[in-house]
Amino acid sequence: MRFPYSETVLEHFRHPHNVGKIENADGKATEGSPACGDMVSVYINVDPKSKTISNIKFESYGCASNIATGSIITELAKGKTLDEAKKITWKQASDALGGLPKIKAHCSVLAVEGLRSAIENYEERHGLVKEKRPTTVEIVQKRLRKVMNPLTGLDLVRTNLVKDIEVKDGVVRVVVNLPQANQFAPAIKEEILEKIEPLWDVKKATVEFTE
Amino acid sequence: MLNKPIYLDNAAATRLDERVLEAMKPYFFDNYAVATSEFAYSQGIEAGEALEKAREALAAALGATSEEFIFTSGSTESSNIALKGVALGDKKGKHIIVSKIEDFPVLNSARALEKQGFKVTYLDVDGEGFVNLDQLREAISEETLLVSIQHANQEIGTIQDIAAIGKICREKGILFHTDATHTFTRLPLDVRKIAVDLVTVSAHTIHGPKGIGGLYIRKGTKIAKWMDGGFQEFNLRGGMENIPGAVGFVKAVELVTPEENKQLQAMRDRIIDRILAEIPDTTLNGHRQKRVPQNANLTFHFVEGESVTLHLDMHGFAVNTGSACFSRSLESSHVIMGIGGDHERAHGSIRFTFGRYNTIEEVDAVVQTLTEVIPQLRSISPLGKEEGER
Numbered sequence: 001m002r003f004p005y006s007e008t009v010l011e012h013f014r015h016p017h018n019v020g021k022i023e024n025a026d027g028k029a030t031e032g033s034p035a036c037g038d039m040v041s042v043y044i045n046v047d048p049k050s051k052t053i054s055n056i057k058f059e060s061y062g063c064a065s066n067i068a069t070g071s072i073i074t075e076l077a078k079g080k081t082l083d084e085a086k087k088i089t090w091k092q093a094s095d096a097l098g099g100l101p102k103i104k105a106h107c108s109v110l111a112v113e114g115l116r117s118a119i120e121n122y123e124e125r126h127g128l129v130k131e132k133r134p135t136t137v138e139i140v141q142k143r144l145r146k147v148m149n150p151l152t153g154l155d156l157v158r159t160n161l162v163k164d165i166e167v168k169d170g171v172v173r174v175v176v177n178l179p180q181a182n183q184f185a186p187a188i189k190e191e192i193l194e195k196i197e198p199l200w201d202v203k204k205a206t207v208e209f210t211e
Numbered sequence: 212m213l214n215k216p217i218y219l220d221n222a223a224a225t226r227l228d229e230r231v232l233e234a235m236k237p238y239f240f241d242n243y244a245v246a247t248s249e250f251a252y253s254q255g256i257e258a259g260e261a262l263e264k265a266r267e268a269l270a271a272a273l274g275a276t277s278e279e280f281i282f283t284s285g286s287t288e289s290s291n292i293a294l295k296g297v298a299l300g301d302k303k304g305k306h307i308i309v310s311k312i313e314d315f316p317v318l319n320s321a322r323a324l325e326k327q328g329f330k331v332t333y334l335d336v337d338g339e340g341f342v343n344l345d346q347l348r349e350a351i352s353e354e355t356l357l358v359s360i361q362h363a364n365q366e367i368g369t370i371q372d373i374a375a376i377g378k379i380c381r382e383k384g385i386l387f388h389t390d391a392t393h394t395f396t397r398l399p400l401d402v403r404k405i406a407v408d409l410v411t412v413s414a415h416t417i418h419g420p421k422g423i424g425g426l427y428i429r430k431g432t433k434i435a436k437w438m439d440g441g442f443q444e445f446n447l448r449g450g451m452e453n454i455p456g457a458v459g460f461v462k463a464v465e466l467v468t469p470e471e472n473k474q475l476q477a478m479r480d481r482i483i484d485r486i487l488a489e490i491p492d493t494t495l496n497g498h499r500q501k502r503v504p505q506n507a508n509l510t511f512h513f514v515e516g517e518s519v520t521l522h523l524d525m526h527g528f529a530v531n532t533g534s535a536c537f538s539r540s541l542e543s544s545h546v547i548m549g550i551g552g553d554h555e556r557a558h559g560s561i562r563f564t565f566g567r568y569n570t571i572e573e574v575d576a577v578v579q580t581l582t583e584v585i586p587q588l589r590s591i592s593p594l595g596k597e598e599g600e601r
Binding site: 003013014019020021030038039040041059060061062063064066067183186187 | 513514515516517518521524525534535542590591592593594
């Protein structure tokens with residue numbers, strides 16, 4: 001076989017760990033959607049005293065790297081405190097898997113986000129978060145850090161692809177430093193909208209390319 | 212795991228037939244001369260004769276005469292010449308019509324021309340991939356130069372009514388190009404019966420060599436010189452001719468029989484019938500009958516195509532998917548989206564294309580494997596479960 005996947009990735013793909021859902025989950029979240037290609041649901045049970053993850057499961061509608069990352073991230077998070085688990089990065093997951101192809105970063109980052117969102121969901125449900133903050137350029141930028149640049153496997157912000165962000169009266173405008181004709185332009189645009197549109201006070205989001 | 216890998220991606224490339232290689236061999240080892248003028252040396256004259264004989268045979272397979280057929284490096288080049296050559300060579304108008312589900316050589320040639328100032332209409336197709344003839348008629352204007360609509364689709368196999376399309380174009384005095392990469396020798400196509408002016412063909416889909424294709428250009432069609440160099444290919448495409456390729460192309464065409472096409476169709480029908488009957492939540496992409504004999508394309512809902520192809524590969528099967536995760540651009544299949552499918556339908560779509568070396572037993576083997584792999588992937592998928600189950 002000549003796949004760009006490590007043996008560890010293939011092993012987790014073939015036999016993923018912690019698959020399924022938890023009926024009485026204390027926190028749960030779904031990241032991605034069929035439209036962006038991949039979707040991950042993460043379910044957690046939390047020990048109320050120690051605030052550690054006592055049980056964790058995931059479901060994946062996705063490609064091999066998505067499934068493998070779901071498997072490894074749930075392994076990494078099990079038994080950790082919420083604060084520890086929140087800090088698990090895509091890099092750590094990728095390293096534990098023996099590396100992931102750059103172009104697949106966007107598929108695998110969803111599992112990491114899924115874990116963080118499930119923890120946030122738990123915190124929201126248990127009154128552990130502050131109230132809603134209005135969307136700012138900083139918040140948009142933070143979200144864009146979750147959109148991968150398939151050319152490098154790093155996020156858009158880090159690779160200087162975000163040329164401009166404008167937030168005005170609930171309308172968000174993102175300018176991407178790529179020509180419209182770039183092969184990844186449509187996929188990137190879709191992913192940006194996917195991240196910005198769900199913000200509670202955003203009425204409209206647009207993505208523009210240079211040229 | 213089976214002993215031998217089973218290749219079910221024959222629309223992408225095919226295994227060379229040994230008989231094709233045998234036919235080509237003399238032009239690598241015995242007579243490897245360039246085709247010369249008839250006033251040069253014997254080997255060159257003979258090489259030239261072999262090339263012209265090949266041209267005549269391929270032209271005849273389309274019902275054309277030899278001066279209407281040029282050799283190219285394959286279907287990508289042929290379609291590039293058809294669109295850009297006409298656009299540059301015929302100054303009649305600045306408008307081109309293509310369908311939305313054309314293969315990339317046509318689609319991206321059209322996009323490139325758009326950047327040069329041409330206007331391009333991308334025709335919608337219906338749920339099975341058919342172009343609407345009324346919409347085609349409406350799209351044609353005074354400015355229209357060329358219509359390019361494929362004979363059959365590369366992903367879902369849908370066969371367009373090129374006779375009717377040709378008739379419309381002819382009535383309006385507009386050139387008509389069709390990409391016949393997936394139909395040449397598999398379906399009849401006679402340029403004396405169908406009003407088509409340019410036809411793209413290739414050897415790589417019919418167990419011929421890679422790197423050789425052809426373009427039928429109806430006599431009188433104005434077309435700009437494509438490749439500067441010598442005066443080869445009627446002064447349209449300079450460069451040394453691929454004589455072994457041309458000879459191999461002819462042999463590949465000769466080897467396709469009506470019986471073989473029936474066998475391919477039997478495999479196609481069996482895989483479609485079995486999957487639809489045995490695996491729930493599956494959808495056929497394209498038309499049940501009006502599709503090329505070698506193509507089946509089905510969506511397995513709630514699973515992602517790359518996961519399916521990877522599992523199938525581990526079991527020894529090579530298939531293709533319209534999933535974004537599989538593609539280099541991370542974009543879902545424009546064909547499945549074009550027939551009104553959503554991303555989910557594209558992501559779960561798997562294309563099976565058959566060739567001479569496949570058997571009914573292999574069809575049964577891949578269906579058997581799918582009956583194991585699909586439920587396995589669905590069991591870990593958050594999609595497709597009733598609310599009560601979640």
